[in-house]
Amino acid sequence: MPRPFTPKVVTANRLLEGDAVWRTRDGDWSPDMAQAELIEDARTAELRLLEAAAEAHLVVGAYLADAARGETRPEPVHFREAFRTRGPSNYAHGKQTDMQEKT
Amino acid sequence: MYRFNDFDEAFLRDRVSRFRAQVERRIDGSLTEDEFKPLRLMNGLYLQLHAYMLRVAIPYGTLNSAQMRQLAHIAERWDKGYGHFTTRQNIQFNWPRLRDVPDMLDALADVGMHAIQTSGNTIRNVTADHFAGAAADEIADPRPVAELLRQWSTDHPQFQFLPRKFKIAVSGSRHDRAVTRAHDIGLEIVEKDGEIGYRVIVGGGLGRTPMIGKVLRDFLPQDDLLPYTEAVVSVWNLLGRRDNKYKSRIKITVHEHGIAEIARLVEEEFQQIRPGFAGLDRDFLSHIEHFFAAPALSEKSTAPNDAAYETDPVFRAWADTNLAAHRHPDHAIVTVSLKKHGGTPGDATAGQMRVLADLAERYGHDELRISHEQNVILPHVHKADLPAVHAALKAADLATANVGLVSDIIACPGMDYCSLATARSIPIAQQIATRFENLKVEHDVGLLKIKISGCINACGHHHVGHIGILGLDRAGVENYQVTLGGDHTETATIGERAGPGFSADEIIPAIERLVLGYLDLRESRDETFLQAYRRLGPAPFKALLYPEAKADAA
Ligand code: HEM
Numbered sequence: 036m037p038r039p040f041t042p043k044v045v046t047a048n049r050l051l052e053g054d055a056v057w058r059t060r061d062g063d064w065s066p067d068m069a070q071a072e073l074i075e076d077a078r079t080a081e082l083r084l085l086e087a088a089a090e091a092h093l094v095v096g097a098y099l100a101d102a103a104r105g106e107t108r109p110e111p112v113h114f115r116e117a118f119r120t121r122g123p124s125n126y127a128h129g130k131q132t133d134m135q136e137k138t
Numbered sequence: 139m140y141r142f143n144d145f146d147e148a149f150l151r152d153r154v155s156r157f158r159a160q161v162e163r164r165i166d167g168s169l170t171e172d173e174f175k176p177l178r179l180m181n182g183l184y185l186q187l188h189a190y191m192l193r194v195a196i197p198y199g200t201l202n203s204a205q206m207r208q209l210a211h212i213a214e215r216w217d218k219g220y221g222h223f224t225t226r227q228n229i230q231f232n233w234p235r236l237r238d239v240p241d242m243l244d245a246l247a248d249v250g251m252h253a254i255q256t257s258g259n260t261i262r263n264v265t266a267d268h269f270a271g272a273a274a275d276e277i278a279d280p281r282p283v284a285e286l287l288r289q290w291s292t293d294h295p296q297f298q299f300l301p302r303k304f305k306i307a308v309s310g311s312r313h314d315r316a317v318t319r320a321h322d323i324g325l326e327i328v329e330k331d332g333e334i335g336y337r338v339i340v341g342g343g344l345g346r347t348p349m350i351g352k353v354l355r356d357f358l359p360q361d362d363l364l365p366y367t368e369a370v371v372s373v374w375n376l377l378g379r380r381d382n383k384y385k386s387r388i389k390i391t392v393h394e395h396g397i398a399e400i401a402r403l404v405e406e407e408f409q410q411i412r413p414g415f416a417g418l419d420r421d422f423l424s425h426i427e428h429f430f431a432a433p434a435l436s437e438k439s440t441a442p443n444d445a446a447y448e449t450d451p452v453f454r455a456w457a458d459t460n461l462a463a464h465r466h467p468d469h470a471i472v473t474v475s476l477k478k479h480g481g482t483p484g485d486a487t488a489g490q491m492r493v494l495a496d497l498a499e500r501y502g503h504d505e506l507r508i509s510h511e512q513n514v515i516l517p518h519v520h521k522a523d524l525p526a527v528h529a530a531l532k533a534a535d536l537a538t539a540n541v542g543l544v545s546d547i548i549a550c551p552g553m554d555y556c557s558l559a560t561a562r563s564i565p566i567a568q569q570i571a572t573r574f575e576n577l578k579v580e581h582d583v584g585l586l587k588i589k590i591s592g593c594i595n596a597c598g599h600h601h602v603g604h605i606g607i608l609g610l611d612r613a614g615v616e617n618y619q620v621t622l623g624g625d626h627t628e629t630a631t632i633g634e635r636a637g638p639g640f641s642a643d644e645i646i647p648a649i650e651r652l653v654l655g656y657l658d659l660r661e662s663r664d665e666t667f668l669q670a671y672r673r674l675g676p677a678p679f680k681a682l683l684y685p686e687a688k689a690d691a692a
């Protein structure tokens with residue numbers, strides 16, 4: 036029996052800013068994981084990663100990260116990925132403030 | 139003042155302009171990331187979890203006020219207004235943007251600094267005691283010898299393709315503050331019958347397979363330093379394993395062949411090559427020594443210090459913990475703590491850097507040092523000036539009186555910044571410091587070294603902490619493993635694992651039980667945590683960490 040597929044998102048760091056970004060359904064890169072496309076099967080995951088690899092002028096080190104289907108949006112599974120959506124815990128730097136400034 | 143630089147101005151400018159072009163070519167797509175990555179790493183630029191990070195070298199941890207001011211300027215102009223001083227005696231900027239990095243490097247070159255990382259399997263930069271040239275217990279300043287070794291090994295044709303990187307540390311004092319026993323070669327300047335020589339220690343290192351270096355030669359005459367060091371490196375170059383990068387460091391070679399066999403082979407090689415060396419180049423060494431000459435210390439009354447010590451309890455508490463004995467009795471070595479309770483170990487704001495620069499210029503012969511314990515040092519301050527220095531530090535929120543105490547914690551960046559991390563380290567350090575500050579016991583507890591790493595690479599030196607904490611990922615949850623009894627000094631020891639790890643919630647209470655429990659175990663106020671551990675062995679300390687296990691066994 037095939038093992039159940041853990042849903043994935045494609046994520047990377049932006050080339051110019053270095054911040055964490057996620058690949059959206061439209062093939063853009065968003066600093067907000069809520070915008071990410073949640074990928075539910077292995078073949079699509081592979082394909083999306085290849086597409087991301089072709090965008091080396093925008094992002095660095097794209098990879099597939101496990102994600103969960105939240106109420107309305109993909110959510111991180113591992114704590115490392117959760118930290119990437121927020122920023123460091125010792126200062127209010129990174130997304131936890133940058134994102135608020137935008138909204 | 140000596141420019142402790144590997145590179146001259148023209149070379150630095152050339153490197154920056156080449157890197158500027160490389161950045162442009164990466165951005166316009168003519169360089170792939172695979173091509174660009176080694177180039178940016180060579181220039182000190184890493185990509186971390188949330189941003190790029192620029193790592194700037196501070197050779198021998200030594201800075202002048204102009205350089206410190208420039209670091210402040212860089213922090214403000216291109217980063218978020220602060221910098222992080224590390225156990226490797228360098229500074230890291232956590233938020234640069236790729237396009238700005240060439241400008242940052244140019245700003246560094248303006249003050250003779252750079253972010254060039256010696257990389258590859260070569261002899262890396264040589265490190266030395268941060269109290270060099272000032273400590274009362276010093277036999278000789280270790281920096282000239284460190285600099286001699288660095289210049290000798292740079293571009294040495296035989297040593298460009300070593301099995302792995304190779305690090306040397308030099309201590310010039312009876313007390314080892316350079317962690318010589320955790321380096322591939324550690325040299326201790328020693329004195330025998332009025333003659334200066336070196337104790338040679340090999341095979342130390344931390345990381346995945348921690349080892350304490352072993353004494354290879356108890357007394358090596360000064361003139362034999364270069365041929366003997368060359369013999370050590372040559373023997374390892376032949377024997378060192380190239381098949382497995384985890385087994386290639388000299389610590390594994392020494393472990394596999396035994397120190398006696400290595401000593402025999404080194405001696406053989408040494409006898410062969412020695413005639414080819416005309417003796418340690420004394421002219422060259424004294425030329426280097428000239429650049430490290432001691433500052434002209436002033437003579438004046440220490441009365442202001444004595445008065446403040448009598449009347450100001452805050453000053454007294456600070457003086458008792460943060461000062462070290464200077465070789466001149468009217469002077470002191472000031473350690474400025476970057477470990478304010480609840481703060482991030484090793485961080486300084488741009489404003490604080492400027493205050494430190496001003497103090498160095500006004501009261502400290504323009505010298506600043508960065509210690510591997512992530513503090514800043516004013517190595518030569520006249521005692522008469524201490525009250526003024528303390529007042530200025532207090533105004534800049536830099537007068538925390540905790541050097542060597544529970545809250546003077548070494549912590550690596552961990553998963554708040556580092557992409558290799560398996561758990562966070564900074565919040566653990568913050569919480570321990572805050573907890574003990576609230577308990578008001580740290581002066582009673584006395585000397586205690588807590589060191590925290592966020593993964594097995596051990597950048598936070600946890601193996602040699604009296605209490606070491608290693609952050610791991612256990613099934614997707616942060617977990618903290620405790621080691622006990624480590625020591626980074628001349629009596630270096632690798633700490634022993636105490637038992638199962640603790641969750642992020644459990645680790646702070648566990649450390650509290652351990653430290654408060656020690657207060658009941660010690661024989662007297664004078665017995666430090668480490669001494670009590672050595673006297674009693676691990677059992678009573680484990681019982682403090684794991685009270686339920688004890689209850690189960692009963
Ligand atoms: C955040 C970026 C960092 C990365 C990617 C990194 C990576 C590493 C790696 C891979 C090693 C093991 C090298 C080896 O043994 O071959 C190492 C060792 C080391 N790192 Fe870091 N590190 C980082 C930050 C730091 C910081 C901030 C410090 C100081 C606070 C530090 C201090 C050290 C030290 C002292 C060692 C040597 C341990 C030994 O003796 O084996 N590193 N680092």
Ligand code: SF4
Pocket residue numbers: 550551552553556557558559560591592593594595596597598
């Ligand atoms: S010990 Fe690990 S987590 Fe900490 S800085 Fe080094 S590589 Fe990063």
